Amino acid sequence: MRKHGENGCAVLQHRRQTIDLLDAELVRLLNQRARIASELASIKKSSGLPVYDGRREQEILERICGHNNGPLDSQALISIFRCIIRESRKIQASSMRRLNKNLFQQENINGNQYGSKRIRS
Numbered sequence: 001m002r003k004h005g006e007n008g009c010a011v012l013q014h015r016r017q018t019i020d021l022l023d024a025e026l027v028r029l030l031n032q033r034a035r036i037a038s039e040l041a042s043i044k045k046s047s048g049l050p051v052y053d054g055r056r057e058q059e060i061l062e063r064i065c066g067h068n069n070g071p072l073d074s075q076a077l078i079s080i081f082r083c084i085i086r087e088s089r090k091i092q093a094s095s096m097r098r099l100n101k102n103l104f105q106q107e108n109i110n111g112n113q114y115g116s117k118r119i120r121s
Helices: 001-047 054-067 072-112
Strands: none
Touching: 001 072, 054 072
16 A cells, blocks of 8 residues: 555656646746737837737637637636736737837937927928
């Protein structure tokens, strides 16, 4: 009986190590997703698009649920991905604020304060 318990501990430790590796991979992938979301901010800004796109969010959630084979149920995945999407929006909003600030600073350097252009003779 003692042997079975020791074997169970080894299996437990191995599974925990596997989860640790998966967690590290999730962190890497989430940060990769965040970098892309940040890059999208400049595309959205130059295209005049808002940070939030409800239709796109719905498409993502539907696609995620369509790929789900469990054991997580669809509501659990929706909850997780809403969190991920919310954090991505925060990153995009922050990137857009930085872009606006940089644009304003550049206008001041070029003499185009408050959107007016310097007239040269």
